Amino acid sequence: MYPVYPYYSHEMKCEQQPISFPPQHQDRQPGLEYLMTPRPIFDNPAYKGSGKLLNKVAIVTGGDSGIGRAATVGFAKEGADVAIVYLYEQQDAEETKRAVEYYGRRCLLICGDLRQEAFAAEVVQRTLQTFGQLNVLVMNQGVQFPQKSIMDITAEQLDDTFRTNIYPMFYLTKAALPYLQPGSSIISTASITAYQGSKLLVDYSSTKGAIVSFTRSLSLQLSERGIRVNAVAPGPIWTPLIVSSYDAEYVKTFGLDTPMKRAGQPFELAPTYIYLASDDSGFVSGQVLHVNGGSITET
Incomplete structure (x- = not known):
């Protein structure tokens, strides 16, 4: 049953969350959540849905794990059916599906490579065939390959990073737009690195900066259609x-440099995606909301 999966307990205060992690590394991106120690926390039972997304349909790329899983489960708690798109992480995707069904909603699993425009179009069509509509598009896929020097970023890595992180934004939006009605919402996952940069992630940070500009520009283009675009x-x-993406030694100190002295957990972002997907943010478009442990960024 779903409750065996990681969730946030009433007794687990933020200051009691793990502030450091055991050294570990996986050799393939985007990685597998079920192999992590400890498992990421993707649900907070104290959060009770109130029908903010009742009978809506969402697509969430990278919805099998991490931030995408937390957003997917949050959408289900608010009454939405969700199609999640993933590259190869079948076991993680099945766990997410069980969590969605635990909350009484339907979950469509779609496996494939969003670097291919034809597959992005297939994602939209399969969602429509299954659920009959589309109201929310969350584009959350991403890869990153740390390099100490720009000289070590090969043409192959550069191409992979941009084709994964930014190209699907265009492919999916173009495929979805004919079916999005006024009141629909497009949400992208950017990053603090778009604002602060990252010494080890020059190419990744560049794609996240592109996502910020994509969000702002597309919001202007779609405002007259009543479609909101945020990140x-x-x-x-x-x-x-x-x-x-990082070696085991780096993982041991991951997140300790934030003002809150810890990394965040995926469930701590879910309400932000719910807000941007729902009518609560009806007067919000072209914006980027920061969930980063207290770091101050220029927006």
Whole structure:
């Protein structure tokens, strides 16, 4: 049953959350959540849905794990059916599906490579065939490959990072737009690195800066259609991307440099995605909301 999976207990105060993690590394991105120690916390039972997304349909890329899983489960608690898109992480995706169904909603699993425009179009069509509508598009896929020098960023790595992190924004939006009605919401996952930069992530940070500009520009284009476009810029969050991109020694101190002296957990971002997906943010578009443990950024 779903409750065996990691969740936030009433007794677990923020200051009691793990502030450091055991050294660990996975050799393939975007990584597998079920192999992590400790498992990321993606649900807070104290959060009770109130029908903010009742009978809405969302697509969440990278919805199998991490931030995408937390957003997916949060959407289900608010009454939405969700299609989640993932690259290869079948076991993680099945766990997310069980969590969605535990909250009484439907979950469609779609496996494939969003670097291919034809597959992005297929994602939208399969969602429509299954649920009959589309109201929320969350674009959350991403990879990162730390390098100490720009000289070590190969043409292959640069191409992979941009084709994964930014190209699907265009592919999915173009495929979804004919079916999005006024009141629909497009949400992208940016990053604190778009604002503060990152010594080890020059190419990744560049794609996240592109996502910020994409969000602002698209919001202007779609405002007259009544479609809102926003983004979330997380700080360090405990997800499979971290253990699959950094070495084990780096993981031991991950997130300790935030003002709150810890990394965030995925469940701490879910309400932000719910807010941007729901009518609560009906007068919000072209914005980036920062969930980063207290770091001050220029917006």
